[in-house]
Amino acid sequence: MHRIEQQIRWNSDKADGLANRLAEEAPGPTPAVSRLLVLRSTTTTREIARRYEATLRIAYPARTRAVVQALTTASAPWPGAGIAWMRVEGGIAVLLNGPPRGVRLGR
Secondary structure (H helix, E strand, C coil): CHHHHHHHHHHHHHHHHHHHHHHCCCCCCCCCCEEEEEEEEHHHHHHHHHHHHHHHHHHHHHHCCHHHHHHHCCCCCCCCCCCEEEECCCCEECCCCCCCCCCCCCC
């Protein structure tokens, strides 16, 4: 994530574009479209999350645990825009239940 503001803007533009397309294609109320940022837990991304915590918290206010529950449990409601963290080891990606160590964002 070289430019955090640009990533947030692109993510918002994608969500807005999808919402607009859904509104054009289906009559009636437009379904809610939210944003999800999936980050690999690395030294660099954890440092970015710490350094830009306030900015990211505004753009992705949902708690990470609630995001993960919504992604992994059919009955869990979607909490809104949020961040999910992944750990990749040996070519296998694992969805973390919460923010990685040292990261307060999403707790």
